[in-house]
Amino acid sequence: MTAQRRRIACLLLALGCTTTAAAPPTAVRERQLVHLVRQDCGACHGLTLRGGLGSALTPEALRDKPTASLVATVLHGRPGTAMPPFASLLSEDEAHWIVTHLQKGFPHVE
Numbered sequence: 001m002t003a004q005r006r007r008i009a010c011l012l013l014a015l016g017c018t019t020t021a022a023a024p025p026t027a028v029r030e031r032q033l034v035h036l037v038r039q040d041c042g043a044c045h046g047l048t049l050r051g052g053l054g055s056a057l058t059p060e061a062l063r064d065k066p067t068a069s070l071v072a073t074v075l076h077g078r079p080g081t082a083m084p085p086f087a088s089l090l091s092e093d094e095a096h097w098i099v100t101h102l103q104k105g106f107p108h109v110e
Contacts, residue, residue, distance in 0.1 A: 023093045030097075034107050036089070037098055044082060049106055053082060057102050070099040 025033060037057075038047065044054035055061060062070065074095040077085035086095065101107065 025094060025097055029094070033090075033094060033098055037102070037106060038108070049102070057106070059103055059105050062099075062103050067096070067099055067103070070102075071095045074098060 024030075037049075041054075041057065042049060044052055045057045046052035046054075049057040051057075051061075071092065073083065075085060075087040075090065075092065077083045090098070
């Protein structure tokens with residue numbers, strides 16, 4: 001992990017973005033989250049999440065990225081880029097669920 005990533009991870013932890021186990025979503029919400037990622041995120045990151053306008057969201061691409069930093073990116077976007085914030089649509093627990101599943105290999109829409 002680079003010094004900059006360590007500083008970001010420490011800042012995010014200090015702000016309350018932890019990497020502790022998140023409350024799992026209900027089965028219905030889980031399907032909605034999978035659909036959101038595959039369709040909305042997939043619009044930029046590719047429908048297979050292997051990259052497009054946005055970077056790849058595969059386990060290999062996310063391997064060295066701190067979970068807390070990824071959760072913060074999902075919730076707050078990346079100013080100055082095409083990455084929008086999703087905090088109005090997702091809770092922190094839901095963003096954490098998405099990130100941990102992206103890191104493992106994201107499920108397909110059922």
